[in-house]
Amino acid sequence: MLEIVIPTDRITLERQIKALKYALKNDTREVDKQIHSQALERLEKAYNAI
Structure with a gap:
């Protein structure tokens, strides 16, 4: 399983997200x-949740 550290700030x-695209x-x-x-999928979900 892939472990991704999700940043807490929008920037x-x-x-x-831009780098992954x-x-x-x-x-x-x-x-x-x-x-x-x-x-990318996980980061976009986190971005939309903020």
């Missing part, structure tokens, strides 16, 4: 895509 969340566009390995997709 940091926005930066991490960029990483997903450039990922070549399927494992990396899965990891980044899971992390």
